[in-house]
Amino acid sequence: MTSTQLAREALPQKLKRQIKQAMGPWGVFFEGFLRHPVMVGSIIPSSRYTIAKVLAPVRWDECKLFVEYGPGVGTFCRPVLDRLRRDGELIVIDTNPLYIDYLRSTIRDSRFTAVLGSATDVEDIVAAHGHDHADYVLSGLPFTTLPEGVGPAIAAATYQVLRPGGAFLVYQFTPRARDFMARHFTRIDRDFEWRNILPSYLFWGWKDASGEG
Secondary structure, eight states, rough: OOOHHHHHHHHHHHHHHHHHHHHHHHHHHHHHHHHHHGGSSSOOOOHHHHHHHHHOOGGGGGGGEEEEETTTTTTTTTHHHSSSSSTTTEEESSSSSHHHHHHHHOOOOEEEEESSSSSGGGGHHHHHOSOOOOOEEEEOOOOSSSSSTTTHHHHHHHHHHHHEEEEEEESSSSSTTTHHHHHSSSSSEEEEEEESSSSSEEEEEEOTTTOOO
């Protein structure tokens, strides 16, 4: 292939990158929602109040691996990395390549890994990155609109991948996510954050220190 042909092939990719940069994170987030609405909980990223409240119970000094499902454009990623210990790791998992490409190009932190894949495969993904468990798992995935069977599978896989004493952190626009969590977690704390569009239900499912619930 000649240099001229290579330049022609590269031009569309260059234009795509320029368009994404011009759109900014909100534009990318909205485009991702339009492409996969049932997999995105909202067309607007979470508020700083929701972020702070969801992350408040995390014991950061004990957190070596934090996992997030459906990171979008990184609304939670940066606050997590700000709090995460220097030898910790954040793995985010999303089925939307638009979001994964955006995150890989905008977050330059050696502790950060963006994986194109399904949250149902979290155990395999965690193992593939050299870990035998996660300390905390965060999810804003809309459990009530996910394809049939996916919500229960995610809840089950999350319980398995968490260490005893770890927690599943969930924020949703409906309280039904608790039903999926309650099949595995015997202790579920809950709260509500109205300073969000839309107001959010917050849940923290704790895996018993014995690993039994």
